[in-house]
Every structure is written in structure tokens, then in C-alpha cells.
Amino acid sequence: MSVSNLLQNWSAVRHTHPVGDAPHAEYKWAMAIDLDACTGCNACSVACYAENNLPAVGKDKFEHGQQMHWMRIERYWDEDGRDMPDQGAQFLPMMCQHCEAAPCETVCPVGATNHTADGLNSQVYNRCVGSRYCSANCPFKVRYFNWYSYPDQEISWPSPMEQQLNPDVTVRTKGVMEKCTFCVQRLTVAKHNARNEGRLVQDGEVQTACQQACPTSAISFGNLVDPASKVAKQWKAQQVELAVDKQAKDEGDDSHEVGEHHSTTKLRGYRIFEELRAYPSVMYLERVRESAV
Amino acid sequence: MGKDIREDISWAKINTDVLKSLESPRPLYWVIVGVALLMFLGGVSLEAYQYRQGMGVANLNNPHVWGLFIATFIFWIGMSHSGTLLSAILHLMHADWRKPIYRFAEAMTTFSLMTAGLFVMVHLGRLWQFYYSLPYPNERGLWPNFQSPLLWDAMAIFTYLSSSVIFLFIGMIPDLAICRDHLHPGWRKKLYTVLALGWEGTDRQWRNFRVTYLTVACYLIPLAVSVHSIVASDFAMSQQPGWHVTSFPPYFVAGALYSGCAAIITLFIILRYVFKFEEYMTLPILKKTARLTFAIAMVWTYLNAIEFASVWYSHDQASKDVLIQKATGPYAFAWWGMIICGSVVPLALAFKKVQTNIPMLFSVSLLLNLGMWLERWMIVAPTFSHGYYPWTWDHDQWPSFVQWGMVFASFGWFTLLFMIFCKVFPSVSMYEVKEMVYHRSLASKMGGKGGH
Numbered sequence: 161m162s163v164s165n166l167l168q169n170w171s172a173v174r175h176t177h178p179v180g181d182a183p184h185a186e187y188k189w190a191m192a193i194d195l196d197a198c199t200g201c202n203a204c205s206v207a208c209y210a211e212n213n214l215p216a217v218g219k220d221k222f223e224h225g226q227q228m229h230w231m232r233i234e235r236y237w238d239e240d241g242r243d244m245p246d247q248g249a250q251f252l253p254m255m256c257q258h259c260e261a262a263p264c265e266t267v268c269p270v271g272a273t274n275h276t277a278d279g280l281n282s283q284v285y286n287r288c289v290g291s292r293y294c295s296a297n298c299p300f301k302v303r304y305f306n307w308y309s310y311p312d313q314e315i316s317w318p319s320p321m322e323q324q325l326n327p328d329v330t331v332r333t334k335g336v337m338e339k340c341t342f343c344v345q346r347l348t349v350a351k352h353n354a355r356n357e358g359r360l361v362q363d364g365e366v367q368t369a370c371q372q373a374c375p376t377s378a379i380s381f382g383n384l385v386d387p388a389s390k391v392a393k394q395w396k397a398q399q400v401e402l403a404v405d406k407q408a409k410d411e412g413d414d415s416h417e418v419g420e421h422h423s424t425t426k427l428r429g430y431r432i433f434e435e436l437r438a439y440p441s442v443m444y445l446e447r448v449r450e451s452a453v
Numbered sequence: 454m455g456k457d458i459r460e461d462i463s464w465a466k467i468n469t470d471v472l473k474s475l476e477s478p479r480p481l482y483w484v485i486v487g488v489a490l491l492m493f494l495g496g497v498s499l500e501a502y503q504y505r506q507g508m509g510v511a512n513l514n515n516p517h518v519w520g521l522f523i524a525t526f527i528f529w530i531g532m533s534h535s536g537t538l539l540s541a542i543l544h545l546m547h548a549d550w551r552k553p554i555y556r557f558a559e560a561m562t563t564f565s566l567m568t569a570g571l572f573v574m575v576h577l578g579r580l581w582q583f584y585y586s587l588p589y590p591n592e593r594g595l596w597p598n599f600q601s602p603l604l605w606d607a608m609a610i611f612t613y614l615s616s617s618v619i620f621l622f623i624g625m626i627p628d629l630a631i632c633r634d635h636l637h638p639g640w641r642k643k644l645y646t647v648l649a650l651g652w653e654g655t656d657r658q659w660r661n662f663r664v665t666y667l668t669v670a671c672y673l674i675p676l677a678v679s680v681h682s683i684v685a686s687d688f689a690m691s692q693q694p695g696w697h698v699t700s701f702p703p704y705f706v707a708g709a710l711y712s713g714c715a716a717i718i719t720l721f722i723i724l725r726y727v728f729k730f731e732e733y734m735t736l737p738i739l740k741k742t743a744r745l746t747f748a749i750a751m752v753w754t755y756l757n758a759i760e761f762a763s764v765w766y767s768h769d770q771a772s773k774d775v776l777i778q779k780a781t782g783p784y785a786f787a788w789w790g791m792i793i794c795g796s797v798v799p800l801a802l803a804f805k806k807v808q809t810n811i812p813m814l815f816s817v818s819l820l821l822n823l824g825m826w827l828e829r830w831m832i833v834a835p836t837f838s839h840g841y842y843p844w845t846w847d848h849d850q851w852p853s854f855v856q857w858g859m860v861f862a863s864f865g866w867f868t869l870l871f872m873i874f875c876k877v878f879p880s881v882s883m884y885e886v887k888e889m890v891y892h893r894s895l896a897s898k899m900g901g902k903g904g905h
Contacts, residue, residue, distance in 0.1 A: 223847045225514030234844045254844070263692045269586040269607065271598035287595075288586050290508070290578015292518035293603050295839075297691045301845045303517045306576065307509030334507040335578030433841060436692060 496862020535713020
């Protein structure tokens with residue numbers, strides 16, 4: 161954003177935001193996660209640590225909530241009166257949802273977090289001053305702040321683990337915000353290769369680390385603009401649309417309460433907190449419950 | 454009720470009494486300065502520690518990214534509103550009882566803004582890059598994000614700070630000339646000579662002075678309202694439950710005036726004793742300040758009730774849950790403390806006996822400020838421990854000694870600046886007190902009821 165931009169198209173600044181105007185000409189990276197296939201094994205989380213140079217913070221800092229897991233597996237226990245070992249658990253892999261109208265982007269005072277043309281929510285580490293407003297305004301709390309200078313800490317990558325640091329990913333300094341990037345370093349390479357050959361990235365040509373590691377293939381990732389991609393097919397099958405704040409699955413459900421939806425259809429696709437109108441790029445497929453079958 | 458000020462007090466005596474405050478305060482003055490300096494140095498070492506180690510030592514964590522730093526930042530911004538209220542708003546309303554006390558209230562505005570500014574810095578993860586958030590021309594053509602309320606904040610605070618410094622300075626010019634004319638040669642005389650801008654008290658100078666003062670006063674009032682509305686926007690413009698409240702801007706402004714007035718009572722009592730200002734900072738004036746505080750306390754209580762009601766009947770479960778959590782969760786002690794200190798304790802100010810009882814007023818004013826500090830904490834913190842996302846609920850969130858220490862030290866820094874100011878510059882406006890005495894004596898001679 162520049163001054164001339166401000167003066168000339170002040171109103172356009174927000175209106176040309178990706179939602180609605182089909183601005184994603186070539187790519188719109190998106191994800192679909194099948195919760196019925198997720199076993200909660202945490203392989204995705206481990207793969208993310210390895211791919212993105214995430215530091216291990218140690219038990220002490222973890223207990224203080226200062227961990228850096230861009231990809232986390234959340235556990236929710238079924239409230240059906242049973243006690244611990246028999247009690248059913250549900251797993252939810254959670255990472256940055258790359259919202260199309262991201263609440264974090266508008267509030268950053270320095271514009272360190274932005275939307276890219278291919279629909280990613282990017283984080284510019286060098287620009288970040290660490291006001292942490294983005295995290296304060298994130299409904300999913302998937303942004304992780306560098307509370308310490310983790311690369312300087314012995315525990316982050318104990319020898320010989322520093323040997324497996326990914327040279328394609330920067331190591332972040334203390335005082336900046338970071339989060340899931342949809343493995344942007346892989347996307348960039350794939351896009352460059354495709355461009356050199358004068359074509360677009362094909363479906364399956366690029367995988368995110370979490371997707372690659374998932375033993376049950378619960379995660380699929382791809383280009384939503386390409387109707388032949390697996391992700392686009394999944395979104396279409398579930399009638400989930402990017403620029404809509406209430407999906408087909410929840411039609412007829414008049415509940416206003418956040419997170420309280422009672423579907424009357426056979427559809428499983430939903431996005432988290434649709435009603436907040438952040439338009440996330442991650443679709444979840446609801447678990448098929450015994451009671452629902 | 455006695456007179457606000459003795460009408461037979463001579464102009465020469467006003468000069469000597471006030472100028473004496475620049476020379477020989479009570480020994481308690483040096484004790485206060487010493488303690489304040491120690492507190493501030495403690496804060497500096499905590500900041501150095503945090504700077505080296507990283508923000509983690511403050512025991513902030515990933516859902517709870519904002520803590521006491523932001524809460525105390527709002528607190529100090531709020532404090533800054535009283536000076537403008539007393540000097541600009543009451544000036545326009547011709548309330549002449551403000552005259553002996555407005556100068557220190559204005560100084561309070563300036564110094565509390567400077568304290569608030571420090572908290573922004575302390576809060577930043579990369580303090581050394583703070584200038585990224587200022588709109589300055591640079592070779593990369595990069596500008597800050599003009600959509601961000603935090604950027605409006607930075608601009609509003611800088612504007613308000615610079616304007617209030619100018620206002621404080623302009624209002625002091627005739628007094629600086631008195632200091633220049635009466636003090637022995639030395640560095641201070643040189644300082645006053647420069648700052649007095651060649652004031653001689655000619656008719657033309659007085660006319661220009663009045664017009665300038667009035668213009669800046671009119672300019673400052675909307676600024677004061679906007680600055681705290683913008684601080685409120687940091688929260689109201691966000692999407693989080695408990696923050697996304699339309700009534701926040703007026704609520705914040707009322708809270709600001711409230712805590713500012715309470716702080717004026719506190720400082721009034723301290724200055725009155727330390728600088729022997731009993732003749733000028735009189736009990737009837739204190740009484741008027743107490744009544745003003747009571748009125749604003751009731752406005753604040755009303756707006757608080759509106760906020761609760763609008764959340765409760767909003768049909769927004771997440772916001773309601775935050776409110777319930779405030780009243781019953783881990784923050785319940787602070788939330789109820791806020792209600793008691795902010796809405797119940799000020800009821801004492803309705804009693805005439807309390808209005809002129811100095812020890813009582815002193816403790817009430819401290820409790821009011823405690824309540825207002827808790828209010829700010831209760832705006833910031835509970836939203837993090839019970840926001841939209843259930844996974845983030847009930848995490849460890851208690852601030853560490855670094856946060857508490859920095860909050861404590863900020864009071865030292867403020868007191869230090871304020872006490873140095875009161876020793877270097879006249880903290881009672883001499884020319885306006887003379888004017889007040891003159892008008893009052895004229896009025897009583899003519900059999901009127903005093904005032905303008």
C-alpha cells in the first residue's frame with residue numbers, strides 16, 4: 161500500500177480483496193481435512209517441525225504455552241458420561257486457515273501479514289515488529305510468537321538435529337510472529353518449475369509436509385482454481401464454497417451460537433467459524449459418528 | 454462552604470509562595486523523588502532483562518499475547534485526560550475554581566502520555582524496529598498499514614502528546630516571565646529567559662496570548678476525545694468476544710476522565726502538603742474536584758452497565774461466556790474488585806464529610822485508581838483466556854514478576870517526571886490565581902456572588 165494508492169483508490173483497497181471477485185486467476189491454494197480419517201497420530205505435526213525448522217521449546221516452556229507447533233492436533237473428549245479410557249476422543253488438526261478475509265491482516269500496524277495473489281496469508285518476518293495484534297485478533301489462535309531467541313537455545317535442535325534444518329526455510333528471530341505457510345517454499349519451487357516449462361502446477365505435483373506425512377491421507381491440498389484437482393472436487397462434492405459464510409451442510413440450521421451447528425443434510429464439509437466471515441481456505445470433513453450412521 | 458481562595462491575598466504574596474515551591478519543598482519531596490527513582494531504575498533493569506531474553510520472561514504465551522503492558526498502557530492514556538478536562542473544557546466553561554490546580558493537571562497529562570508511550574515500546578517484540586509503525590518516507594516505498602487501529606493509535610498519541618506539551622508551555626509563558634524576573638542568576642534563570650519568549654506583559658502580548666491559549670484549548674478537546682476513542686478502537690474494531698463492543702469509545706473516554714480526576718485528587722493532596730500550597734489548593738476546591746469525580750464515576754458506572762446489558766442481551770454466546778467468565782472465572786477477584794472500587798467506593802464521595810476529609814479522600818482516590826487499573830486489565834485479559842476457540846481456554850496466564858515489576862516501575866517513572874517538573878516549573882499558575890483573586894474580590898465588592 162502506498163500513498164498514491166491510498167489517495168487514488170481508497171475504497172478499492174478492501175474491495176479488491178480476494179473474496180468474491182475471483183481474483184485468483186491461476187492458483188488458490190486450499191486444503192481439505194477428513195476428520196474421519198484422522199487418527200490423531202501427530203505425524204503431520206512432526207513433519208511440520210522438520211520441514212519448517214520449528215524449534216522444540218522443552219517441557220517447561222511448553223507448559224507455559226510458549227510452544228511453536230504450527231500444526232497442532234487438538235483433542236476433544238466426547239461428553240457422553242463415560243470415564244477416561246473408554247471416553248471417545250475426537251482429533252482436530254489445526255493450523256493457519258489462510259482466511260480470505262483474514263482478521264490478522266487488517267490489524268497489523270506495519271502490514272507484515274498480507275494476502276498473496278495465490279490466496280495465501282503470508283507473514284513477512286523482517287517487517288514484523290511484534291505487536292502481536294494479529295494473534296489477538298485471530299479467531300483460531302494459530303499464530304505463534306517467538307517469545308525467546310529459540311535458535312540460540314540448545315534444546316531447540318539438539319545435536320545432530322541441526323543437520324536436518326531445512327535450508328529453504330529461514331530461522332526466525334526472537335520477537336516476530338510466525339505461523340503455518342502452507343509450505344510456501346515448496347509451492348514456490350513448484351510454481352517456478354511449472355513456469356519454466358510454460359504450464360501451471362499440476363495436481364499432486366506439490367504436497368505440504370503434513371499432507372505428505374499423513375498415514376491415512378486425511379489431508380489433501382491443491383489448487384482450488386483447477387477444477388480437476390482433488391481439493392476442488394472435494395469442495396464441490398461437499399458444496400462448500402469459498403466466498404460463502406454458510407455452507408449447504410448448515411442450511412436450515414438457525415442456531416446463532418458459535419460452533420453449535422446441527423446439520424440436517426448428509427453433507428460433511430464445513431469450515432470453522434464460518435459465521436465470523438473470515439472465509440478460511442481449509443475445509444474439514446465432519447467425522448461420521450456412530451450415532452449419525 | 455468556604456471561599457475557594459482568600460480574596461485579600463496580595464499579588465506579591467502569590468509570587469513568593471509559588472516561587473518558594475521552586476526552592477524549598479518539604480523534605481518529603483526528596484524522599485518521594487528518591488523512591489520514584491529507585492522504582493524507575495528497577496523497571497529499567499527488568500526491561501534490560503526482557504530485551505536480552507525475549508518477551509517470554511513476561512510469561513505471556515500464545516493465546517495470551519497481550520497482558521499487563523497493554524492494560525497499563527490504557528491506564529496511563531486514561532490518566533492523561535484529566536489535564537485536558539481541567540484546563541481546556543473547564544476553561545471554556547468559565548469554571549474559575551480550576552485555576553490553582555490546572556497547571557499540575559496539565560503536567561500530569563503530558564507525563565502520563567509519556568509513560569503510556571513507554572508501555573508500547575516495552576510491549577513490542579522487536580523494540581528496535583518500532584519505527585516501522587510510523588509513516589516515514591523510505592527508499593523501499595513501504596508504508597505502515599493504515600487500516601490498523603494500532604497505527605491510528607500511534608498517530609493519535611503522538612499528536613496528543615505534542616499538542617499537550619505545546620498547551621502546557623503556552624499556558625506557562627507569563628509565569629515563566631515571573632520566574633525569570635525573580636530568580637537569582639544561574640542555569641534556571643537562563644532557562645526561564647529562553648522559555649519566556651521575551652514576555653513583557655504588554656497589552657498586545659496579553660491579547661495574542663489569550664487568543665492562542667483559547668485556540669489551542671479548543672483544538673485539544675477533540676484530540677483528547679479522539680485519542681481514547683482510538684485506543685478503544687484497538688478493541689472495538691477487533692473481532693474478539695468481549696472486545697467487539699460498539700459502546701467502547703465513550704466508555705473508554707468516561708473511564709479516562711474518571712481515573713484522571715481520581716489521580717488529580719491524589720496529586721492535589723500530595724502537592725498541597727509537599728509544596729505548602731494550603732493557601733491555593735484549598736479545601737473548597739478539593740471539594741469541587743471530589744464532586745466532579747463523583748459525577749464522572751456515576752457516568753462510568755452507567756456506561757459499564759450498558760456494556761454488560763448489551764453483551765447480555767446480544768444473543769452472542771461467545772461474548773456472554775466471556776462476561777460470565779469475568780464474573781466467575783479465575784479473574785473474578787479482579788472483576789469484582791473493579792466493580793467495588795469503581796462503582797461502590799465513589800459513593801463515599803457523595804457525603805460532604807468525605808469531600809473535605811483529606812485522609813479519607815486520599816485513600817478513596819487511590820482505591821478509585823486501583824479500580825480503574827483493574828478495569829483496564831479486565832478489558833484486555835479475559836478475552837484471551839475464554840475467546841472463540843475452545844482449545845485456548847484455561848491455559849496458564851498469570852503475569853510474571855517482569856510484568857508486575859514494570860507496572861510498578863511506571864508509577865516511579867511518572868512520579869519522577871512529575872516531581873521534577875513541579876520543582877523546576879511553577880505548578881500553580883500565578884497569573885491565573887491573581888486573576889481569580891481579582892475577579893472574586895471585585896465581585897464581592899459589588900455584592901455579586903463571585904466568579905466571572
